[in-house]
Amino acid sequence: MAEGMVAKGLQDVVVDDTWICKIIGDQGKLYYYGYSIHDLAEHCTYEEVVFLLLKGKLPNRAELDQITRELKEARGLPYGVRDVIKSAPKGSIPMDVLRTAASALALTDPKPGDDSPEGRYRKAIRMVALFPEIVAADYRFRRGEEPVASNPKLNHAANFLYLLHGKEPGADAARTMDVALVLHAEHDFNASTFTARVIAATMSDMYSAVTGAIGALKGPLHGGANEGVIKTLLEIGEPANIKPWLAEKFKDKNFRLMGFGHRVYKTLDPRAIVLKKYSEKTGRERGTTKWFEMSNEIEQIMKTREKPLYPNVDFYSASTYFMMGLPPEIYTPIFAVARVVGWCAHVIEQQTHNKLIRPAADYHGEIDKPLPPIDKR
Secondary structure: OOOOOOOHHHOOOOOOOOOOEEEEHHHOEEEEOOEEHHHHHHHOOHHHHHHHHHHOOOOOHHHHHHHHHHHHHOOOOOHHHHHHHHHOOOOOOHHHHHHHHHHHHHHHOOOOOOOOHHHHHHHHHHHHHHHHHHHHHHHHHHOOOOOOOOOOOOOHHHHHHHHHHOOOOOHHHHHHHHHHHHHHOOOOOOHHHHHHHHHHHOOOOHHHHHHHHHHHHOOOOOOOHHHHHHHHHHHHOOHHHHHHHHHHHOOOOOOOOOOEOOOOOOOOOHHHHHHHHHHHHHHHHHOOOHHHHHHHHHHHHHHOOOOOOOEOHHHHHHHHHHHOOOOHHHHHHHHHHHHHHHHHHHHHHHHHOOOOOOOOOOOOOOOOOOOOOHHHO
16 A cells, blocks of 8 residues: 555555454455354354464364363353343444443453453453353343343353243254354454454453444444344335335435445355345244345345345345344344354453554644733634
């Protein structure tokens, strides 16, 4: 990049090395530690991906059993954090509650100052284990219900659904949630992950880094888009309304259709390919494919525009979650439940090879301005 040129939003600027994730945007490919996201989604559980992201390799059977046991042993929401969630005003945004509760986890950590490699790993496992409990507790408190305790018989994804609804999910629903968590677990130096790394680079603690990441994920240009997608589908209402609705919206040149386009992918988001299948599958299981069919029609229309746009991961996750009976307000918190392991992995990587992140800015103001006394300003 030529001297004096500014890369707005750090577009295409390489800021560090990483071994965790690789995206080939023009080919629509995504890898965790070299493994294709399609292979991971089809053949691995979220627990295996947690191990992969935190350890840098896929687990063998004994290692998978161990990390599964560690995650289960870390369950159990501290009462102090539970009280923080319960005391939140009922009109609070769920991501705000999650952000506040995640910060409160630091106050209940038995060894908050342990930043050894073992301490960072323990904190990562603790947050991965407790994020589903935080989201589910908030979900239930809002409905006048008490949180339920985790079910030790269930894996991470199935237990999350159990925490939400108070009953064991069917095998299909559990598998769909497991796949969704795998797909959302990691995605290179996205806005929330880079936020976590900037905080981690100051040698702050992992809870602070993850709390900052939640704040970034909340934004509608990042994790909040999936909630916008289902609101769009519900506003359109019926397949016959799609074309006139879009035609009216596109009269506004500033209109942005949530769930389409991506800063990195120049073609179809590989995660959307997987979720599209699950959107249709979940719809069939629930007795209606209306929302999938509407989503598919919108996708085809967007492909044929003068400047084609392709679905990103948010687009088909919305209809999938909706058909699973999950309310839109927890779609972004679900994203965080999955992504927390990616954030933690990047915190660990950043602090293992740390250099303070301190970019420069292109200043456009005046310099050496005379300072008039206050009575002459």
